[in-house]
Amino acid sequence: MSDSIFAEGFRTDPYWWDAVPRDAGAGLPAEALPERADVVVVGSGYAGLHAAITLSRAGSEVVVLEAGPLGLGASTRNGGMVSGGVNVGKHASLDPATADEMLAEAAESYGWFEGFIRDEKIDAMYQRCGRFVGAHTRAAWQKQAEEVARLNDIADSGASMVPADRTHDHLASDFYHGGMLLDRSGAVHPAKLHHGVLSVAEAAGVSLFGGIRAGAITRSGTGLEVETSEHAIRAGAVIIATNGYSGDLSPWHQRRVVPVPSYQIATEELGAERVTELFPTHRMIADTKRLLYYFRPSPDRKRGLFGGRDASRRVPRAWLPWKRRGDDELAWPPRRSDGGRQPEPAKRLFRPQAGCVPGFSQDAVVPADGGQILRFPRLAGASSGRVAGARGRPRFRLT
Ligand SMILES: Cc1cc2nc3c(=O)[nH]c(=O)nc-3n(C[C@H](O)[C@H](O)[C@H](O)COP(=O)(O)OP(=O)(O)OC[C@H]3O[C@@H](n4cnc5c(N)ncnc54)[C@H](O)[C@@H]3O)c2cc1C
Numbered sequence: 001m002s003d004s005i006f007a008e009g010f011r012t013d014p015y016w017w018d019a020v021p022r023d024a025g026a027g028l029p030a031e032a033l034p035e036r037a038d039v040v041v042v043g044s045g046y047a048g049l050h051a052a053i054t055l056s057r058a059g060s061e062v063v064v065l066e067a068g069p070l071g072l073g074a075s076t077r078n079g080g081m082v083s084g085g086v087n088v089g090k091h092a093s094l095d096p097a098t099a100d101e102m103l104a105e106a107a108e109s110y111g112w113f114e115g116f117i118r119d120e121k122i123d124a125m126y127q128r129c130g131r132f133v134g135a136h137t138r139a140a141w142q143k144q145a146e147e148v149a150r151l152n153d154i155a156d157s158g159a160s161m162v163p164a165d166r167t168h169d170h171l172a173s174d175f176y177h178g179g180m181l182l183d184r185s186g187a188v189h190p191a192k193l194h195h196g197v198l199s200v201a202e203a204a205g206v207s208l209f210g211g212i213r214a215g216a217i218t219r220s221g222t223g224l225e226v227e228t229s230e231h232a233i234r235a236g237a238v239i240i241a242t243n244g245y246s247g248d249l250s251p252w253h254q255r256r257v258v259p260v261p262s263y264q265i266a267t268e269e270l271g272a273e274r275v276t277e278l279f280p281t282h283r284m285i286a287d288t289k290r291l292l293y294y295f296r297p298s299p300d301r302k303r304g305l306f307g308g309r310d311a312s313r314r315v316p317r318a319w320l321p322w323k324r325r326g327d328d329e330l331a332w333p334p335r336r337s338d339g340g341r342q343p344e345p346a347k348r349l350f351r352p353q354a355g356c357v358p359g360f361s362q363d364a365v366v367p368a369d370g371g372q373i374l375r376f377p378r379l380a381g382a383s384s385g386r387v388a389g390a391r392g393r394p395r396f397r398l399t
Contacts, residue, residue, distance in 0.1 A: 014077045015266035015298070015305065016191035022069040022076070026198075027208040034207070036234040037063040040226050041241060042214040042249070045075035048241035049197045052206040062206045063235075065228060067213040070198060073245055076191040079264065079294050079307050081284040083131060083185035084110030085155050090288075100154055107155035110184065117188075122196030125299040128186040131284040132162065134176030140288040144180040151182075158183025171285050171295070172278045179287070187284050189299045214249060264307035266298065275301050 039055050041048045044066035052062045066072065085106025089099045117124055135141035144161065151157035162170065164178040201208060215227035217238050226233045240250050244259035270278075275297045279285070285295040295306040 014191070015264075015303075016076055016080075016189065019189065020076065020191040020195045022072060023210075026070050027066070027210040030209065030212060030230050032207070033209055033212065033228070033230050034061075034063060034233065035231070037061050037207070038235070039063070039237045039239060040065060040214070040224075040233055040235040041239045042226075043073065043241035043243065043245075044070045044198070044208065044210070045073045045241060045243060046194065046197060047243070048239065049194075049201045049206075051239050051241060053197075053201050053204045056201070056204040056206045063233065064201070064206055064208045065212045065214045065226075066208075066210045067245075068211065070208060070210040071191070071194045074243055075194045077264075078190045079284075079296060079305070080188045080190040080193075080299075081131065081185070081286065081294065081296065082110065082113060082126075082188055083182065084108075084157065086131070086133065086151065086157065086159075086182055086185070100150075103151075103154045107157070107184075117193070117196070120196065120200050122193060122200070124193035124196055125189040126186060126193075127282075127299070128184075129283050130158070130281070131182045131185040131286060132170040132179055132281070133182065134167070134171065134173075134179040134285065134287040136176060136287055136289045138177050141177050141179065144288065148180065156184060168280075170279070170281050170283055172280075176287065181283075185284065187296060187299070217250070262307065264305060267304045269302045270304060272301050275304060278304055 038060040039052075039062045041052045041055075041062060041064045044064050048064055048066075052064050056062045064070075085103045088094075088102045088106050094102070114126075114128075116122075117126055133144065135144055141161070141164070148159045148161060151159040158181075160181050162178045162181055164176075167173070167176050167178055170179075170181070198208070211229075213229045215229070217227075217240075218225050220234055223234055223236050224238050226235060226238055240246065240253060242249060242253065244257050246253040246257060248254060276282070279295070279297045282297055282301065285293075287293050291308065293306065293308045295304065297303070298305055
């Protein structure tokens with residue numbers, strides 16, 4: 001074993017960007033920024049782009065502003081795991097009717113997602129590979145088992161339980177006490193997905209601007225005015241789709257969408273055989289912990305990718321929560337003290353970026369993004385996107 005967990009050529013930029021580099025020059029030149037638009041969308045992730053596509057197709061003139069290169073945020077850095085509501089209410093007590101309603105909507109959004117990439121011919125390396133959700137305690141397994149019937153009834157999840165002694169059928173680790181299988185879930189290459197959505201937005205006539213930060217949003221006559229790092233834009237409406245990166249752009253969001261440090265690692269190439277040993281069914285792997293671990297084979301099945309959330313809000317000095325266990329023992333797949341088969345240590349690490357983040361809604365009912373890719377579930381609309389100037393509870397649903 002090498003004395004370093006870092007592979008030769010170790011890099012800190014996201015693995016996904018190898019396939020789709022962030023192009024600082026993509027989008028329209030700053031000089032083309034108009035003085036006015038029907039709608040200004042702030043943020044060029046899945047949420048902002050899909051809002052823009054929907055509005056543009058409905059006849060609005062839409063400008064998307066992105067502070068960095070287009071797609072700088074979570075949409076090109078995530079784990080690429082897609083599902084239909086398995087996390088709804090995971091760590092929160094919801095009244096049963098609300099929980100069921102949310103689950104049904106999340107389940108519907110998964111079907112919508114599959115239809116969208118099919119109809120728009122987006123090559124996101126999508127695989128409906130299913131998911132294994134490891135139970136980190138016996139009690140967690142029991143709680144999962146009690147959910148199976150409901151998930152199957154309401155979300156058609158194809159859920160079933162795996163006893164502890166069959167965990168190895170799905171993951172080369174003894175960490176979990178069995179878990180739940182979900183057939184109705186899959187995987188994408190997130191940056192390719194984003195690239196595809198960006199192309200759809202361009203084709204729909206959306207004006208896309210990278211490298212232009214939105215500033216103060218104020219009322220101006222019957223509309224709004226958005227300050228930008230170029231010049232102000234007048235707009236009939238503004239959609240804020242800035243996830244956990246909002247900063248002080250909107251105090252409303254800042255109070256509700258909490259940044260949570262989150263990290264991922266890509267191993268060096270392990271080879272398809274080794275990857276299949278580690279992930280025998282090639283499913284996505286998540287778990288029941290509040291600060292969960294998640295694992296997956298890379299879409300080409302040559303590497304292992306794994307991620308986790310840091311319990312603290314600071315960026316760990318040594319890159320990763322796992323690394324605290326010692327430089328030469330990277331706990332992946334996680335294992336209990338009695339060990340378990342271990343892969344070669346990870347050799348290449350990437351992270352979303354310092355201090356960065358999927359946004360979580362403050363009550364942790366559901367990630368601000370709803371745990372869903374592309375479509376605003378209703379709760380997500382309330383927490384991660386908002387039409388500035390709208391009256392009442394911000395709520396929009398774009399289909
Ligand atoms: C490490 C990680 C793993 C994840 N894994 C999964 C997963 O497996 N499955 C899943 O469903 N979800 C996952 N997520 C969540 C998923 O990535 C998000 O739900 C989704 O990408 C959110 O999209 P968005 O458009 O809301 O935000 P983002 O893609 O984050 O876009 C917000 C954009 O707003 C921009 N911005 C902010 N302020 C301004 C400003 N003032 N002016 C202009 N632009 C601005 C930012 O630069 C950013 O590009 C993960 C997230 C992370 C970080």
